[in-house]
Amino acid sequence: MPVGRASTLLVLPCVVASCGIAGAQDSAPTTGAIATTADATAPTMMLASVTLNGRLLPGDYLLARHAGTFLVRVKDLAAWRMRPPTSTAMMIDGDAFVALSGLGGVAAAFDEPNQALLLTVSPEAFEATSVAPASTVAAPSDNMLAAFLNYDISAEYAGKARLGAFVEAGLSDDWGVVSNSMLLGNGTVYGRATRLDSYYLRDDPINLTRLVIGDGVTDARDWTRQIRFGGVRFGTEFALQPSLLTFPTPSLAGSAAVPSNVELLVNGTQRFQTDVGQGPFSINQVPLVTGAGQVTLVIRDPLGVERRVTSSYYVSSHLLRAGLASWSMEAGAERRGYGLRSFGYDNPFLAGTYRRGLTDR
Known part of the structure; x- marks a missing residue:
């Protein structure tokens, strides 16, 4: 398997603004049809580092260059929490590869001096995550007379x-x-x-x-x-x-381009905080105060840049959640x-x- 360095700077034609994004409900892994390369135009293989939305991923990854475009392994996309490809996968030495140009919401460039693949991925191109405050059932302690x-x-x-x-x-x-x-x-x-x-x-x-x-x-x-x-x-x-929430509460949703910290404020008071990965996310069973109020979602990235989204809500304790x-x-x-x-x-x-x-x- 020949391994080498790319000799040119290649910017793939797929940009975030023009590529289609699969809907949040398409979560089943799909690789489409699989093609096998057995002709004379075999792809060129290389090891390179990968930078995802400005964050250097640990280790090196096996890439392939074929017909003027770069290909990555499907299992690497899954490790990066990116949505499974719908385009045709190519089998190379037993691994399934897919062309980056066929992925929606992805812009890529190759940094030849540093042997690095630079990826800019829109949040919608990642798998959605769902988080909820811990709601454990406490077992009774041992009693005594x-x-x-x-x-x-x-x-x-x-x-x-x-x-x-x-x-x-x-x-x-x-x-x-x-x-x-x-x-x-x-x-x-x-x-x-x-x-x-x-x-x-x-x-x-x-x-x-x-x-x-x-x-x-x-x-x-x-x-x-x-x-x-x-x-x-x-x-x-x-x-x-x-601590059990018996009534339905609104589900709050947002998205992050890089792994971020999410803070939930209810009427100005912090009620929940967690870390989320890149991509769309939702917070379920939010611990809200019954009646009317305001909820603020604070999304803070590793550089300290934060976004705030405020909305009104109304919940009733007389209802039962589904x-x-x-x-x-x-x-x-x-x-x-x-x-x-x-x-x-x-x-x-x-x-x-x-x-x-x-x-x-």
């Missing part, structure tokens, strides 16, 4: 002394929590003691579910109201993972005279709710 007592005491005198107290006591371990609360003292309705809530509760932070046996409240949506009842409730509890489901099942009897009577249950019922996000729109 514990007991707790909460109390709130009040006293007043208006011709007669009145003393009252709210008391809550409970016990917890790996199996869950048992709790009971009541009102005590002559300040209560009956002058002695009134039971409030008695229940057994078990949470599953991994599956985001909660089981309650005893006194509780029903799961209520915007079109209905919650009621106190005694019975069983089992359903979704998103509060077990506070694919996320929320459900609840309750069975029992409605609680009557809560805070006035220790036991008062009536109107048996069975209820259930189910919600699922179909699209983020």
Whole structure:
């Protein structure tokens, strides 16, 4: 395989302004047809350094010169995160090569004294990347047997002394929590003691579910109201993972000609920061504040040059993002005279709710 140095400065006819760019959805590797060189006009092979958008890539790369143009290996294009070629590939010594002049959004020149290939590639010619803030599900730590007592005491005198107290006591371990609360003292309705809530509760932070046996409240949506009842409730509890985004958020997109740092500001406060490679990128599941606000995307290249893109947004926590489901099942009897009577249950019922996000729109 003859290896030599190029003897001329060659500027390929493909320029960024005139070459077609494949759409972001064309991500499947395609090399088109493959031709094999076995004639007398075999390509000239050479080793050269490659500079991509002003950044010197590590190592040397095998290039081919054939019919007045330069060819690079398809696997090198993949390593540079450039979109796969749609033009015909040429097989040379078992490697697939493609002509740079057939790539869209690429301008190339060869620096003969430094044996270097200089590439200027538009951001749209790179593979798109998608990043999102980390949203890990925290596993519960090992529990130990514990007991707790909460109390709130009040006293007043208006011709007669009145003393009252709210008391809550409970016990917890790996199996869950048992709790009971009541009102005590002559300040209560009956002058002695009134039971409030008695229940057994078990949470599953991994599956985001909660089981309650005893006194509780029903799961209520915007079109209905919650009621106190005694019975069983089992359903979704998103509060077990506070970092989980349950509502749809806008996806922010941008592009960078060289590897850059991206900073996300929400209402002037930094909420997320990451590094992205060259090419188009998008940030999904942005941690935004519910309601209306402004989001600013700051793109900063290695030289410190930055671009800022600001736009307005509106998100609602009442919606569910696509694919996320929320459900609840309750069975029992409605609680009557809560805070006035220790036991008062009536109107048996069975209820259930189910919600699922179909699209983020």
